[in-house]
Amino acid sequence: MEEIVDARGLACPQPVILAKKALEQHTRIVVYVDNAAAMENIRRLGAHLKCAVTIDKKDDGIYHIHLSRGPGDLALPEASDEAFAQETCQSARSGPLVVAIASETMGRGNDELGGILIKAFIHTLLQIDALPERIIFYNTGVKLTAQGSDVLDDLKRLADAGVEILVCGTCVNYFGLSGLIGVGTVSNMFEIAGTMAAAGRLITP
């Protein structure tokens, strides 16, 4: 029988601490977590403790992570549970996911194709598991946020879903789009540079 560790709704390092404690008592456990970051941390814990790890993502978005170890061979680290868990969590990339859209096309080479790709990219962002915390638009990218843009409805949905949309004010001005921006906040380079610097991961499609 696997020992069940229900770590749904818990923030790091709690799931790691609970999983480690359970592994001290049991050779086989299954940990339930509700986000990808926690899943990664548990996977890392398993690798660190030389456990066999299998991950099963359920339809409801909950990860079931099965960890098993041979009897008696738990490679316990010297550090305290708390310190060990903190270290495991910190080795994950921390900070928010940010998407920076620098152009009204995706990729280089053919602008017609690039225009289709960027629209498809923005539409598909709505369907990925972990929404970005912020999307930044600059250079010709700001045109995507203006009235008449084909992706304005997708961007409004992203905004409704809690994604913060920042639009470069200098760029809006340059293209004569003042007053025509249909979504998000017209922002400045201080905030744009700060957001990029604080990002855990920065995607530039």
Next chain:
Amino acid sequence: MMDPQTYSIVLFKSLSHALLAEKILKEADIPHKLIPVPRHISADCGVCLRFASDMLDPIEHALMGRVEINRITPL
């Protein structure tokens, strides 16, 4: 924006057909949207035209004979 609207999609043999159809629908002022083909319909990295299902007749009428269609299916 979160309307309970039901949508259908037009699938094409190639991207250039989809682009031609988009151009025709833009000229005819028929609401539509170029979206990636949903994964449950095809694993291809293709695009299709999404439209409100109640616009089926005008869409068919506009595209008929002007661009080759693969199929039309509810989303």
